[in-house]
Amino acid sequence: MSLPNTETANTETPDTETPSTDVASTETAGRPTRAGSKDGVQRRTKVRWKMFLLLLVLVSVNYIDRGSISVALPIIQKEFNMAPELVGLLLSAFFWTYALMQIPVGWLIDKFGPRKVMTASCVGWGAATAASGLAGGFLSMFIARLGIGVTEAGVMPAGGKLNAIWMHKSERGRGATILDAGAPLGAGLGGILIAGLIASTGSWRTAFIIAGAATVLMGLAVWWYVRDNPRQHRGVNDAEAEYIEASHAAEDAEAELDGSKGKRALLPYLKFRSFWAMCFGWLGFNGVFYGLLTWGPLYLAQAKGFDLKTIGWSTFVIFGAGFVGEILGGTIADKWRAAGASANRVMRTLLGTSSVVVIGGLVGVTVVADPTTAVVLLAVVMFFLRWVGLFWSIPSILGGRTNAGVLGGAMNFSGNISGFVTPIAVGLIVGATGSYTWALLYFVGSAIIMGASVLTLDYNKRLPV
Numbered sequence: 001m002s003l004p005n006t007e008t009a010n011t012e013t014p015d016t017e018t019p020s021t022d023v024a025s026t027e028t029a030g031r032p033t034r035a036g037s038k039d040g041v042q043r044r045t046k047v048r049w050k051m052f053l054l055l056l057v058l059v060s061v062n063y064i065d066r067g068s069i070s071v072a073l074p075i076i077q078k079e080f081n082m083a084p085e086l087v088g089l090l091l092s093a094f095f096w097t098y099a100l101m102q103i104p105v106g107w108l109i110d111k112f113g114p115r116k117v118m119t120a121s122c123v124g125w126g127a128a129t130a131a132s133g134l135a136g137g138f139l140s141m142f143i144a145r146l147g148i149g150v151t152e153a154g155v156m157p158a159g160g161k162l163n164a165i166w167m168h169k170s171e172r173g174r175g176a177t178i179l180d181a182g183a184p185l186g187a188g189l190g191g192i193l194i195a196g197l198i199a200s201t202g203s204w205r206t207a208f209i210i211a212g213a214a215t216v217l218m219g220l221a222v223w224w225y226v227r228d229n230p231r232q233h234r235g236v237n238d239a240e241a242e243y244i245e246a247s248h249a250a251e252d253a254e255a256e257l258d259g260s261k262g263k264r265a266l267l268p269y270l271k272f273r274s275f276w277a278m279c280f281g282w283l284g285f286n287g288v289f290y291g292l293l294t295w296g297p298l299y300l301a302q303a304k305g306f307d308l309k310t311i312g313w314s315t316f317v318i319f320g321a322g323f324v325g326e327i328l329g330g331t332i333a334d335k336w337r338a339a340g341a342s343a344n345r346v347m348r349t350l351l352g353t354s355s356v357v358v359i360g361g362l363v364g365v366t367v368v369a370d371p372t373t374a375v376v377l378l379a380v381v382m383f384f385l386r387w388v389g390l391f392w393s394i395p396s397i398l399g400g401r402t403n404a405g406v407l408g409g410a411m412n413f414s415g416n417i418s419g420f421v422t423p424i425a426v427g428l429i430v431g432a433t434g435s436y437t438w439a440l441l442y443f444v445g446s447a448i449i450m451g452a453s454v455l456t457l458d459y460n461k462r463l464p465v
Contacts, residue, residue, distance in 0.1 A: 042239040047230070048166045052178045054225055055159050058122070059182025061218050062155055063293075064190035065129045065148065065211050066094065070297045071194040071312065072204040077298075080138050088427020091294040093142045095419025097149035102416065103266065105154040106409020110402070113228035114158035114165075121158070122219025124151030130212030133205040156180075156392070160408035164396030166230060168247040170338060172393040177330025180389030184322030184382060187293055191315025195308050251400065254462070266406050268465040269399070274458045278394050278407075279414035281351075281453030285388045286415040287422055287446025288358060292318070292378065294423045295430075295439065303436050304371040318378045325383035329354075333390055343397075343459040350387055355451030357384040359444055366440045388450065398463045418446065 069076065069091070077087055109117050128151050132144035159179040167175040197207035227233040230241045269275040300306040300314055329350060336346045361381035365374050395407035426439045 042237060044239040044243055045235060045237045047233055047235045047240060048171075048175075048244070050235075051162070051166065051226060051233075052175055054221065055162070055179050056182045056185070058118075058218050058222060059155065059159065059179060060186035060189060061182075061211075061215055062125070062152060063183050063186025064193060065125065065215055066152065066186075066293075068129070068190055068194045068208060068211055069132070069145070070294050071191055071315065072198060072207070073298055074301050074308065074311075075198070075204050076141070080141070082138060084427045084431040086138065086427075087298070088424045088431075090138065090142055090145065091423035091427070092420040093145035094149040094152075095290070095416050095423070097146045098153050099149075099413050099416035099419060101150055101153035102157065102409040102413035103406065104409070106157045106406040106412075107266075109154065109158050109161050109405035109409070114161045114405070115223070115226045115228050117154040118158040118226065119219050119223040121151055121154040122222055123216055126212045126215030126217075126219065127151075128212070129215060130209045133208030133212070156412055157395075157405055157408035160392050160395045161401075161405040162226070163392060164401045164404035165228065166244065168244055169251060170247070170334060172396060173333035173337070173390055174330040176392035177326045177333075177386075177389045180392050181323050181326040181330075181386070183289070183389070184319040184326060184386050186319075188316040188319030188323060191297070191312040191319070195312030199308070248401065251462075266403070266410060269403075269407065269410075269463060272398075272463050273456065274398060274463065275407075275410075277453045277457035278391065278398065278411050281388070281450055281457060282391055282411045282415035283418050284446045284448070284450030284453060285385065285391070286418040287449070288362070288381075288385055288443045290416075290419045291422045291426060291439070291443050291446070292382070295426045295436075296378070299436050299439075300371075300375075304374060306371070314375050317375060318382050321379035322382035322386040326386035326389045329387035329390060347390065347457070347459045348455055351390065351454035352451065354384040354387040355447060355454060357381070358447045359451065362440055362444045362447060366437050385447075388454065394457070394459070397459060397461075399465070400462050403465070422446075 073087065073091075076082075082090065105117060125148050128144055128147035131147065132141060135141035135144055156179075160176075163172055163175040163179060194204075194207050194211070197210060198204050201207060201210075230236045230244050296318070297311045297315060300311050306314060333346050333350060337343065358381050361377050361384075365377045365381070368374050368377065391411065392408070395404040395411060399407040422442070425442060429439045429442065430436060
């Protein structure tokens with residue numbers, strides 16, 4: 001199995017028209033057709049794209065909630081009287097439970113479907129975020145952050161599963177990056193929104209409670225619109241469903257030729273180099289991203305002298321650049337594949353280039369003194385770093401629809417090892433040296449691991465499991 005390919009004419013028609021058949025109509029009897037037809041040709045609906053725009057909003061809210069503590073941290077650190085080492089421990093709390101839940105929740109997604117798991121995640125993490133606003137000290141805040149980690153765990157693996165189920169193989173690069181682009185978008189908007197809420201309400205606690213309530217409402221939106229199969233969605237007409245199903249059939253035929261048996265399991269994947277490259281690539285990526293997400297605002301406050309308002313806007317610029325970069329990366333990948341380039345050529349070129357720029361940019365941040373230049377360099381780093389959001393197409397590449405959930409969970413588990421190690425490591429480094437230079441070099445090391453992994457992974461076919 002390969003990344004999106006558009007060489008097969010009968011499954012690669014433009015997104016405007018495709019023949020409708022009587023067979024498909026009988027399969028969906030009682031479900032209205034939402035698009036018109038002309039000369040016997042039915043236009044495809046675009047529910048899959050609307051659903052992924054909803055997921056973009058959902059992941060954005062996810063990262064607003066996740067990163068809210070970093071924006072409020074200068075205030076919380078003073079209120080709770082925390083040393084840098086304790087700050088690092090608090091920032092890591094979320095990732096402990098988030099990482100540990102990834103593989104179990106991936107199994108639950110494959111068994112019960114992404115819709116149920118994603119909805120439960122939204123309601124649970126909204127409640128936990130609101131509870132964190134009631135924390136009276138370090139311990140209660142630490143426990144609340146553990147709860148947010150447990151409840152948020154299902155969102156990204158469920159999104160990866162929906163990408164495998166809903167997207168044509170020629171669209172999964174864009175599907176993956178639309179889904180994952182919510183991370184930098186939420187981090188960027190969160191800097192402004194949380195800082196604005198704190199300023200307008202005069203309380204970081206109220207800001208957290210409002211953010212939690214908004215998340216619960218997102219859970220209701222997910223239950224209302226998301227479905228586990230295109231045929232279950234009333235907005236999907238026959239033409240769109242057939243377009244997706246034709247891609248699935250072609251992929252299944254390719255996988256059968258490659259020896260894939262479609263067994264629901266994780267252990268057999270452990271013997272393949274590409275599985276480990278996927279895991280280590282995501283680990284290295286998150287070593288950089290989570291480092292900047294958790295410690296970035298405090299770095300700007302302490303090393304560059306920014307106030308809360310300036311931190312908010314600088315965070316928006318840095319992570320907003322990541323959002324633009326991620327959407328652009330997914331579009332380039334799909335269009336380059338459509339032009340006939342191999343999956344390995346596209347992914348290794350894009351992600352290898354990303355790694356080189358990220359490493360160079362981070363080294364540059366360590367040597368520049370000007371605050372504005374540092375923000376610009378971090379924005380460039382984030383722009384290219386987020387190209388690696390294409391990794392959310394890899395669980396479906398390596399495992400197909402059957403195992404996309406559990407492989408997505410394994411990948412995200414690996415990435416979130418960086419999530420709980422990195423904040424602690426940075427806290428220890430800053431506490432011991434009184435400087436952020438070695439912390440930035442830690443991020444460089446993570447980027448090197450990412451670069452080696454993206455060049456090792458074979459993106460061309462499904463693993464024979």
